[in-house]
Amino acid sequence: MFKDMFRKPKYVTIPSVPPAASTKQEALQQPVSRRELPDGLWVKCPKCGEVLFSKDLEENQRVCLKCSHHLRISARARLEYLIDKNSFEEWDTELRSADPLGFPGYREKLAEAAESTGMSEGVLTGRASIEGNQTVLVFNESGFMMGSMGSVVGEKIARAVEKALELRLPVIIFSTSGGARMQEGILSLYQMAKTSAALAKLADAGLLYISVLTDPTFGGVTASYASLGDIIIAEPGALIGFTGPRVIKQTMRQELPPGAQTAEFNQLHGSIDLIVERAQMRPTLARLLRYHREGAKYGATV
Amino acid sequence: MFKDMFRKPKYVTIPSVPPAASTKQEALQQPVSRRELPDGLWVKCPKCGEVLFSKDLEENQRVCLKCSHHLRISARARLEYLIDKNSFEEWDTELRSADPLGFPGYREKLAEAAESTGMSEGVLTGRASIEGNQTVLVFNESGFMMGSMGSVVGEKIARAVEKALELRLPVIIFSTSGGARMQEGILSLYQMAKTSAALAKLADAGLLYISVLTDPTFGGVTASYASLGDIIIAEPGALIGFTGPRVIKQTMRQELPPGAQTAEFNQLHGSIDLIVERAQMRPTLARLLRYHREGAKYGATV
Amino acid sequence: MAQLFEFEKPLLELENKIAELQKFSREKQIDLSSEITTLENKLEHLKKTIYTQLEPWQKVMIARHPERPNFYDYAPLLFEDFLELHGDRCFADDRSVVGGIAVFRGIPVTVVAHVKGKDTKENIQRNFGMPHPEGYRKALRLMNQAEKFGRPIFTFIDTPGAACDLGAEERGQSEAIARCLMAMSGYHVPVISTVIGEGGSGGALAFGVGNVILMLENSFYTVIAPESCASILWKDPGQAREAATALKFTSQDLFSLGIVDEIVPEPLGGAHRNPEQTAEVLAEKIDKHLKALKAYKPEELMERRYHKIRSIGVFEREILE
């Protein structure tokens, strides 16, 4: 179904996922994507090797019950864990990647990604409330071509930020990405500038932007919107950087020290405000949103 | 004469140096202070040991003819070398240090400093032109209690900056100082805040501030106005830092690497825009003033 | 019990004597209550005599007392909520400077503070409360955000001074301090600075450009450490006691000089005798000043702060004939 879509030249029509307003409810009742539900009932922790009952793992927000390793998680599952029930209004679901360079294999990769994630692109945008605090929300989807940023990802983020400006709402972006999407060449590169420019306008308007870095966040995404938060949060152990560890190893011709490019390493080096466990993400974000609520401002209490 | 002045309780009167408008000419005809003219005709370079004919040395702006070492120089001599002839209008010559803490030996030290430098305090402020470019100028005098900053130094600088704001002129400050003046306690410390606050207003008004660091500049002066230049220039080899080398050595219990805290070291570490030899200071400053002249602005040429 | 200084020994002797009498009275079933009351009154009188007549050097000792409450001790007492934020976004997270967002009587505020360690290990982590450039830059980043979001800024000063090592010089310690001074002077939000322990030179001043400057009674705030002053002046750090007097750096001195707006009284014997009480009094003072500052518009807050700082300094004017 998705494959068909990408073969058609310009405007295509698909009736099902992602949902128009009417199917929103349904989408929310599907807390985790196919990808995350293993075939069996057991999942092996990629860090400590513990074999976990998959229902327990899901209930623990995919944090290993033995070693607290934060397993990767889909955009929709994260949304679920985070927001007030049924409060999500999704935006710009109709945008689809084109293949502007005619890049070898790109349309096939898009179709595969859509198929395996059930998403139309590598980002989910919209508004929702967290403990009653309205906010604009953006989630990268690591399963969609490694969460890479092409024209659609950039456009959806820029639109979400501009919408936040219009609504005078804060913005929270959960990043996970391999970087700019090579298959759209220079167009992908300039999405870094585009998202950063939109965030500059948000900052000028005095609105809050919280960036949450999750495993892994690299390249053009780290070097644009992900690093521009008024407050930058990371999940424990998340790998975060510009250049990937393999390339650094090759260039420096030496092993990286243990723990290099983890959230903890980044915090030590001043890049990150807070490391927050997944279970604490919702209350922490709610707390920050409350601190920055217009009514909470000093001037407003006079 | 100066000693008498400092013993009087509040308002004192001295008729001579520093000059009122009428004696300006005379002051300018005295290019170097007593301190710098050695008793004999020969001066030994403190760096290379070369014995130099003092007239040659003065003609070379007190830069060693053999090793190019920049010897220390009085505020008035520096003014001479720098400005268009007779263009200096000195400001706030009537301010004198009090002894607000009743600090042991302070009044005597002030009197000695006045006596040996022929200056009323450790700073000279006013306006002048450099190659035809009007500018506000400030010079620390290292001979006056090591150029330390007490209430008068802070006040004169703040006034000069405020005057620049009023006249919409750039400001150039030549620093040389051991830091805040201990004998005025907390009042000296807050001169750092005072001068920085005045410079914040200047920056807000879009006016240029050039800071020139000369040997030595340390402590509270480096940690306030001296480090706030839009452009920061240093003389070659000048020692510049916050903490003096002796204290660092004691604390770190190790020798400093050769060249630590020199202008060159500071430039390598990103603190300094330009290292400019004394002979090139006038043309370089003129060039920078021209770049920033209101009429030279892009908008102004429309 | 808290570590005692030499000048506190007479109190200890008296306390011990009272305890002895009480024990004796209990064990032997002899009524000594009138003797004990007399001694207790005497103790109370002696305490007042000693603690209200402390000379500057004794205040230095109290301000540097290893058990003196630091910002982390006060935070839960002053604020309903405090979320620490980290990093200068450039080089490191300096542990000698702590900052974040706190809720003070319902109002979110940005706080920035020096923090010394409580033991050797923590002191090494926190460089004995002496910030590196990244500490000032973290503070600056957080204060700039307070300005952006219209939050009042509370700073808490407690440092022997700026770091004195080569790394601090290499990374532009001077510039980092100067930028704090410049930025703080321009904020449009209320800035309330409180010296809670040691206020040592430029490292302390970096957080000291407040609309209101408060000092805990036994804190001090100085252009130079008394030991260094004595070294320079008399080539003898042993004369720190004399330097402490000469430098006029106690809360009373700074109040007289017009730098400090109000002194925050401490419990007899110092803040460490009763951190809760100290925090309570401090909170009241801060609340009072914050409320008073509400009378001013953002632009006025900035201008008033400028004029406060601008007018610091004492000098004479020569009358030219």
Add this chain to the structure above:
Amino acid sequence: MAQLFEFEKPLLELENKIAELQKFSREKQIDLSSEITTLENKLEHLKKTIYTQLEPWQKVMIARHPERPNFYDYAPLLFEDFLELHGDRCFADDRSVVGGIAVFRGIPVTVVAHVKGKDTKENIQRNFGMPHPEGYRKALRLMNQAEKFGRPIFTFIDTPGAACDLGAEERGQSEAIARCLMAMSGYHVPVISTVIGEGGSGGALAFGVGNVILMLENSFYTVIAPESCASILWKDPGQAREAATALKFTSQDLFSLGIVDEIVPEPLGGAHRNPEQTAEVLAEKIDKHLKALKAYKPEELMERRYHKIRSIGVFEREILE
């Protein structure tokens, strides 16, 4: 003579043949002028054929030519005056980024450029033109000053990409690049960005948020180096040539995609054949665009730049039933 690439060899052969004939004609006093003219015409024709039909990979080779002029070569040709300024005021002076104030046709402008070295020693100094965080921060500092003083900003892009070592990661390379992007989008002065050689990924883009984006004819500007692209895509860096074609990164490609406003023609064979001529053409183009930008007020310059950047991207819209 400049180092020659494989695809330039036929030209060399022809040039040699002409030289031989000339020598022969001179030595033997035989008139071969018509043969020589024929060959010269053929050479001219061949040059045009080769250089106007370069495939992307050949342009990469020219853009990376060791003798390709860098910013330092152009500066004296483009500007009446150039004063280099140093340092990020925080950590270091990064030599892979050069910036300062220049005078362009009477107007002071701020310039920021990547600079590669001309030999191994200089390349080590300049990290092969790959900036560390302090390079972007120096540029940001200088560009912020341009904004303050109302000076136009000219950037010159010439880098294989951002530094890829642990130090760059530790000191926040990502943040430094992102800050450049954010700040550049908000300036109220004209920003003209020119790709003069390699435009490699984020390190290049950091200086690429211009009102006008120009590219020298044989430069390229890419999201990823062709070698890395080939490695990822085909597990074979040897297929860089194919990747170079697939990535659509030549000046003509970027012009077609609407990213680049104008292509700056180079002398036949590349800028290194005649830096003076290249600079002259570039100066004319810059002058033209700078003059055109004078039509806009500061606020408009900012908004137009925003909309230029904002509108980059190609996508489809699904029509929901």
